[in-house]
Amino acid sequence: DAGVTQSPTHLIKTRGQQVTLRCSPKSGHDTVSWYQQALGQGPQFIFQYYEEEERQRGNFPDRFSGHQFPNYSSELNVNALLLGDSALYLCASREYMNTEAFFGQGTRLTVV
Amino acid sequence: GQSLEQPSEVTAVEGAIVQINCTYQTSGFYGLSWYQQHDGGAPTFLSYNALDGLEETGRFSSFLSRSDSYGYLLLQELQMKDSASYFCAVRDEGRRDDKIIFGKGTRLHILP
Numbered sequence: 001d002a003g004v005t006q007s008p009t010h011l012i013k014t015r016g017q018q019v020t021l022r023c024s025p026k027s028g029h030d031t032v033s034w035y036q037q038a039l040g041q042g043p044q045f046i047f048q049y050y051e052e053e054e055r056q057r058g059n060f061p062d063r064f065s066g067h068q069f070p071n072y073s074s075e076l077n078v079n080a081l082l083l084g085d086s087a088l089y090l091c092a093s094r095e096y097m098n099t100e101a102f103f104g105q106g107t108r109l110t111v112v
Numbered sequence: 113g114q115s116l117e118q119p120s121e122v123t124a125v126e127g128a129i130v131q132i133n134c135t136y137q138t139s140g141f142y143g144l145s146w147y148q149q150h151d152g153g154a155p156t157f158l159s160y161n162a163l164d165g166l167e168e169t170g171r172f173s174s175f176l177s178r179s180d181s182y183g184y185l186l187l188q189e190l191q192m193k194d195s196a197s198y199f200c201a202v203r204d205e206g207r208r209d210d211k212i213i214f215g216k217g218t219r220l221h222i223l224p
Contacts, residue, residue: 033211040217041216042215042217043155044214045212045213045214048211050209055206056206056207056208056211090154090155092212096209097209097210099143099160099162100145100157100160103154103156105153
Protein backbone atom coordinates (compact mmCIF):
# COMPACT_ATOMS: atom_id res chain seq x y z
CA ASP A 1 0.00 0.00 0.00
CA ALA A 2 1.58 3.27 -1.15
CA GLY A 3 -0.25 5.39 1.40
CA VAL A 4 -1.16 8.97 0.51
CA THR A 5 0.95 10.34 -2.33
CA GLN A 6 1.26 13.97 -3.33
CA SER A 7 2.89 15.63 -6.30
CA PRO A 8 4.96 17.56 -6.85
CA THR A 9 7.07 17.59 -3.68
CA HIS A 10 8.38 21.09 -4.28
CA LEU A 11 7.22 23.92 -6.47
CA ILE A 12 8.32 27.50 -7.10
CA LYS A 13 5.83 29.89 -8.65
CA THR A 14 5.67 33.62 -9.35
CA ARG A 15 3.09 35.96 -7.84
CA GLY A 16 -0.08 36.01 -9.90
CA GLN A 17 0.42 32.57 -11.37
CA GLN A 18 -1.81 29.56 -10.87
CA VAL A 19 -0.85 26.21 -9.40
CA THR A 20 -2.34 22.71 -9.27
CA LEU A 21 -1.37 20.20 -6.60
CA ARG A 22 -2.32 16.55 -6.77
CA CYS A 23 -3.13 13.88 -4.23
CA SER A 24 -3.79 10.15 -4.43
CA PRO A 25 -5.46 8.82 -1.29
CA LYS A 26 -4.60 5.67 0.56
CA SER A 27 -6.25 2.60 -0.89
CA GLY A 28 -9.80 2.20 0.41
CA HIS A 29 -10.17 5.85 1.40
CA ASP A 30 -12.91 7.97 -0.11
CA THR A 31 -12.57 11.27 1.74
CA VAL A 32 -9.80 13.74 0.96
CA SER A 33 -8.99 16.91 2.89
CA TRP A 34 -6.48 19.62 2.08
CA TYR A 35 -4.53 21.63 4.63
CA GLN A 36 -2.14 24.56 4.48
CA GLN A 37 0.70 24.51 7.00
CA ALA A 38 2.88 27.54 7.51
CA LEU A 39 6.25 27.07 9.18
CA GLY A 40 5.86 26.46 12.90
CA GLN A 41 2.06 26.37 12.70
CA GLY A 42 -0.60 23.71 12.68
CA PRO A 43 -2.33 22.46 9.54
CA GLN A 44 -5.13 24.86 8.53
CA PHE A 45 -8.19 23.23 7.01
CA ILE A 46 -8.86 24.34 3.44
CA PHE A 47 -11.62 21.99 2.30
CA GLN A 48 -12.77 18.40 2.22
CA TYR A 49 -14.08 16.28 -0.66
CA TYR A 50 -16.33 13.26 -0.61
CA GLU A 51 -18.28 11.75 -3.51
CA GLU A 52 -16.61 14.24 -5.87
CA GLU A 53 -18.19 17.12 -3.99
CA GLU A 54 -16.77 19.81 -1.73
CA ARG A 55 -18.45 18.98 1.58
CA GLN A 56 -16.67 21.25 4.02
CA ARG A 57 -14.69 24.46 3.61
CA GLY A 58 -12.42 26.43 5.91
CA ASN A 59 -11.72 30.16 5.90
CA PHE A 60 -9.93 30.36 2.60
CA PRO A 61 -10.75 32.66 -0.32
CA ASP A 62 -12.30 31.49 -3.55
CA ARG A 63 -8.84 31.54 -5.13
CA PHE A 64 -8.53 28.11 -3.54
CA SER A 65 -10.55 25.50 -5.35
CA GLY A 66 -10.45 21.78 -5.72
CA HIS A 67 -11.74 18.72 -7.37
CA GLN A 68 -12.19 15.05 -6.59
CA PHE A 69 -12.19 12.44 -9.32
CA PRO A 70 -14.14 9.16 -9.51
CA ASN A 71 -11.04 7.25 -8.36
CA TYR A 72 -11.03 9.46 -5.21
CA SER A 73 -7.85 11.32 -6.15
CA SER A 74 -7.97 15.05 -5.72
CA GLU A 75 -6.51 18.32 -6.94
CA LEU A 76 -6.02 21.63 -5.19
CA ASN A 77 -5.91 24.71 -7.40
CA VAL A 78 -4.75 28.11 -6.28
CA ASN A 79 -5.23 31.11 -8.56
CA ALA A 80 -3.59 34.54 -8.49
CA LEU A 81 -0.84 33.38 -6.14
CA LEU A 82 0.27 35.68 -3.36
CA LEU A 83 3.54 35.63 -1.44
CA GLY A 84 1.51 34.60 1.61
CA ASP A 85 0.44 31.40 -0.12
CA SER A 86 3.94 30.03 0.40
CA ALA A 87 3.49 27.02 2.68
CA LEU A 88 3.43 23.24 2.91
CA TYR A 89 0.20 21.89 1.44
CA LEU A 90 -0.89 18.63 2.98
CA CYS A 91 -3.41 16.16 1.70
CA ALA A 92 -5.10 13.81 4.14
CA SER A 93 -7.30 10.86 3.33
CA ARG A 94 -9.58 8.64 5.39
CA GLU A 95 -12.63 6.49 5.15
CA TYR A 96 -15.81 8.56 5.31
CA MET A 97 -16.48 9.75 8.88
CA ASN A 98 -13.57 7.70 10.20
CA THR A 99 -11.51 9.15 13.02
CA GLU A 100 -8.01 8.58 11.66
CA ALA A 101 -6.59 10.68 8.85
CA PHE A 102 -3.50 9.65 6.91
CA PHE A 103 -1.32 12.41 5.53
CA GLY A 104 0.88 12.65 2.50
CA GLN A 105 4.37 14.16 2.70
CA GLY A 106 3.06 17.42 1.32
CA THR A 107 3.93 19.84 -1.44
CA ARG A 108 6.22 22.70 -0.48
CA LEU A 109 5.02 25.73 -2.45
CA THR A 110 7.20 28.82 -2.66
CA VAL A 111 5.78 31.96 -4.25
CA VAL A 112 8.35 34.54 -5.32
CA GLY B 113 -16.05 28.37 14.52
CA GLN B 114 -13.48 26.33 16.30
CA SER B 115 -10.48 27.18 18.44
CA LEU B 116 -7.88 24.98 20.10
CA GLU B 117 -5.29 26.09 22.62
CA GLN B 118 -2.12 24.19 23.45
CA PRO B 119 1.28 25.32 24.73
CA SER B 120 3.68 26.32 21.99
CA GLU B 121 6.69 24.55 23.51
CA VAL B 122 7.45 22.01 26.22
CA THR B 123 10.85 20.76 27.37
CA ALA B 124 11.47 17.50 29.22
CA VAL B 125 14.31 15.13 30.04
CA GLU B 126 14.89 11.76 28.42
CA GLY B 127 13.21 9.00 30.43
CA ALA B 128 10.78 11.40 32.10
CA ILE B 129 7.03 11.93 31.67
CA VAL B 130 5.48 14.93 29.94
CA GLN B 131 1.89 16.10 29.58
CA ILE B 132 0.66 18.29 26.73
CA ASN B 133 -2.65 20.00 27.39
CA CYS B 134 -5.30 21.08 24.94
CA THR B 135 -8.47 23.09 25.43
CA TYR B 136 -10.99 23.50 22.66
CA GLN B 137 -14.09 25.39 21.65
CA THR B 138 -16.29 24.09 18.90
CA SER B 139 -19.93 24.19 17.92
CA GLY B 140 -20.19 20.47 17.31
CA PHE B 141 -17.86 17.86 18.78
CA TYR B 142 -17.30 14.22 17.97
CA GLY B 143 -13.91 13.66 19.55
CA LEU B 144 -10.32 14.75 20.12
CA SER B 145 -7.30 13.36 18.30
CA TRP B 146 -3.56 13.72 18.71
CA TYR B 147 -1.01 13.75 15.88
CA GLN B 148 2.78 13.75 15.87
CA GLN B 149 4.88 15.51 13.27
CA HIS B 150 8.65 15.28 13.00
CA ASP B 151 10.53 18.05 11.22
CA GLY B 152 10.13 17.60 7.48
CA GLY B 153 7.61 14.82 7.94
CA ALA B 154 3.88 14.34 7.67
CA PRO B 155 1.56 14.34 10.68
CA THR B 156 0.84 10.84 11.92
CA PHE B 157 -2.10 9.76 14.03
CA LEU B 158 -1.47 8.87 17.67
CA SER B 159 -4.82 8.56 19.41
CA TYR B 160 -8.50 9.46 19.49
CA ASN B 161 -10.90 10.03 22.39
CA ALA B 162 -14.62 10.23 21.83
CA LEU B 163 -15.64 9.57 25.43
CA ASP B 164 -14.40 10.88 28.76
CA GLY B 165 -11.44 9.06 30.22
CA LEU B 166 -8.00 7.77 29.48
CA GLU B 167 -6.91 5.81 26.40
CA GLU B 168 -3.56 4.08 26.57
CA THR B 169 -1.42 3.04 23.62
CA GLY B 170 2.00 1.88 24.71
CA ARG B 171 4.03 4.79 26.07
CA PHE B 172 1.39 7.28 24.98
CA SER B 173 -1.92 7.97 26.73
CA SER B 174 -4.62 10.48 25.91
CA PHE B 175 -7.32 11.87 28.16
CA LEU B 176 -10.57 13.68 27.45
CA SER B 177 -13.05 15.59 29.60
CA ARG B 178 -15.97 16.65 27.42
CA SER B 179 -17.56 18.72 30.18
CA ASP B 180 -14.36 20.77 30.54
CA SER B 181 -13.59 20.85 26.79
CA TYR B 182 -10.13 19.66 27.76
CA GLY B 183 -7.76 16.90 26.88
CA TYR B 184 -4.14 15.96 27.25
CA LEU B 185 -1.51 13.72 25.76
CA LEU B 186 0.79 11.95 28.19
CA LEU B 187 4.12 10.64 27.00
CA GLN B 188 6.03 8.31 29.31
CA GLU B 189 9.61 7.04 29.27
CA LEU B 190 10.55 9.81 26.88
CA GLN B 191 13.02 8.95 24.14
CA MET B 192 15.02 11.32 21.96
CA LYS B 193 12.97 10.20 18.97
CA ASP B 194 9.88 11.71 20.65
CA SER B 195 11.25 15.17 19.85
CA ALA B 196 8.59 16.45 17.49
CA SER B 197 5.55 18.67 17.26
CA TYR B 198 2.29 17.39 18.71
CA PHE B 199 -1.10 18.59 17.54
CA CYS B 200 -4.46 18.18 19.15
CA ALA B 201 -7.30 18.09 16.65
CA VAL B 202 -11.05 18.17 17.08
CA ARG B 203 -13.32 16.08 14.96
CA ASP B 204 -15.96 18.70 14.45
CA GLU B 205 -19.53 18.23 13.33
CA GLY B 206 -19.92 20.05 10.04
CA ARG B 207 -22.77 20.94 7.78
CA ARG B 208 -23.27 17.42 6.47
CA ASP B 209 -20.36 15.43 7.80
CA ASP B 210 -17.33 15.90 9.98
CA LYS B 211 -14.05 17.71 9.53
CA ILE B 212 -10.79 17.58 11.45
CA ILE B 213 -9.45 20.90 12.75
CA PHE B 214 -5.94 21.17 14.17
CA GLY B 215 -4.42 23.26 16.90
CA LYS B 216 -1.21 25.23 16.39
CA GLY B 217 0.92 22.49 17.88
CA THR B 218 3.29 21.97 20.78
CA ARG B 219 6.96 21.63 20.06
CA LEU B 220 8.46 19.01 22.42
CA HIS B 221 12.16 19.36 23.16
CA ILE B 222 13.86 16.45 24.91
CA LEU B 223 17.11 16.91 26.77
CA PRO B 224 19.54 14.02 27.22
